[in-house]
Amino acid sequence: MKPRVIEDENGRRRATSACEKPCPIEDGMKILGGKWTGSILWHLQYGPVRFNDLSRMIAAASKKMITERLRHLEAQGVVTREIINSSPISVEYSLTERGKTALLFLDELRKWTESIEPELYGS
Amino acid sequence: MKPRVIEDENGRRRATSACEKPCPIEDGMKILGGKWTGSILWHLQYGPVRFNDLSRMIAAASKKMITERLRHLEAQGVVTREIINSSPISVEYSLTERGKTALLFLDELRKWTESIEPELYGS
């Protein structure tokens, strides 16, 4: 619904349809907006990746952050964690279907950012 | 490029094409990911809005936050600020073309979030 501001009989301005509910945009940002979250999903796009490999790919993020984000994403149903009974044991993370759709939207963000700062990401 | 992990001749694992540059997704999140930023852009989508009206629409955010976000968005060329020579003087904020394209992506985020939590935003 289109938000409006009206004046009441005393000339005081009021907003109708102000953000009364938790807004889906703010909520979505809480899930996908944390630092490194986008990068993690991005690196999972081609298939399952093991924890330490992910950590190597996103070398600038600490293991603590990687763990934290993965746990959070798992809780939201965006990634799955699977323990592989190898030796030594390994753990693989993958995108769920929900995670794959998030990827589409992350790609939109990527395109948007590249369009405004082409000099940084050039050709 | 598809990120990979390879083993060198000693069996040590290494990532190729790790996040060496600032990633456009992380950068974009810095611009659009702050709290209230999405809501502000959302409320500007139908045309210019005055500062206090915006503040009334997003009642849960303080004026300080609104100001801070607007300054940041202005610096990134996402919104414009125009002083209207009325009496009393007023200030109108609008989306730039760049801001309007961000709106497309925010709508994708909105749809994504609604799809995963339909019970919250239902019909």
Added chain:
DNA sequence: CATCTAGGTTACCAAAAGTATACTGGTTGC
């Protein structure tokens, strides 16, 4: 003259987010 509006600013505080470094316990290869 007191109060309302406009569009903010300032000072301060709490909590969240992020970084850095070290450590665990088990396994495999040299």
Added chain:
DNA sequence: GCAACCAGTATACTTTTGGTAACCTAGATG
């Protein structure tokens, strides 16, 4: 036995973010 790998934890610390509350100038209104 020693080192390296696995998947993380633990602890301590700094930085950033978000939020509250009060205040400001200037013009209009009662």
